[in-house]
Amino acid sequence: MGNSALEFAVLAHLEGAALIQAELARRAGVSEAAVQLVLDPMVARGFVVRQPQGAEPATFRLTMTGVKRLKGHREYSEARAGQEWRREPSEEPEGSQEPRLTWTWAGETPPPQQGNPALEQALIEQLEHTAMAEAELVRRTGAPANDVQAALDKLVAETFVWRQQHDDRPTEYELTEGGVGRLKLVREFAESPMSAMGKVLGAAATQAVRGRRRPVAVVRASRRRLSDSEREACSTALAEQFGAGRIDISELHRRTDLLYAATTRNDLGAVFEGLPSPSLDQEPAGKPAPGWRSGAAGCTSLVSVFFGLMGLALINGHDDVDDVVFGLLLVGGAVVWNYLVWSWARRRVN
Structure with missing residues (x-):
């Protein structure tokens, strides 16, 4: 084992607890003299600190500098670590100067895998029909508990899964509408990749157009000042909710006071909190144009x-x-005629 590999093996074993030199040699599978040759430079460079124990052998503990040194090792690979630790032949190219080594932690759970799409898809499929606890998902997928927890946290953050916390039973996870859509898209892509890709591109284009237009319309509507007829419509809606039993008389009075204190549509959110809001955008007056107009316009x-x-x-x-x-x-x-004819065909009638 090269000094560089042994150095990182020693740092890894010291990450969880302080150890004596003999224990480090036993875990690394080398002699105490070899461990001593590695420990002395690491103590001098501030990666490890030596703690005397009186008559007992001194222990070695990892410093913050050593933690950064350990985490900053860019060539770290768990796959190569397992091969080297078990003395299995590595798949490195011929002519490599030094074998790579990583380590395992005795009595500790290995860190979870980050970004496991296959596990995420398996969890979504399991949650398709019913909510489940983490333990049940671990049993069904056969994945380590920490990997399942990391995947669930990622799905919850991306709003594909909803976490339901209960007082009398373990926390359960349930699929959201976004998760159902993701599952459907993945299955469509597996059946017909080109069709699914077309739907994704079409949805992206539609969302891009809506993203540019919708905020302006929403802002303008929310800033629009309320008219007397709109306040009357809102007051009627509150009375209907009182008649339906959704609010009591005191709540009706409170919300009515908020209504007549409101100045813009944006202020109506507090008035109808928890209640269906009335539609203040009136349809154009008149009846739709008869169908024969479209036929005449076409001719x-x-x-x-x-x-x-x-x-x-x-x-x-x-x-x-x-x-x-x-x-x-x-x-x-011809252009002007078509414009006038089709405008007439779509005009509403009284």
């Missing part, structure tokens, strides 16, 4: 298309200025 549009094509032919096939001007008039007239 006249076909006629205007003919005149528009005639105008394009005059523009492209003649050099005479009069013919070109006449063609432009035909094309422009």
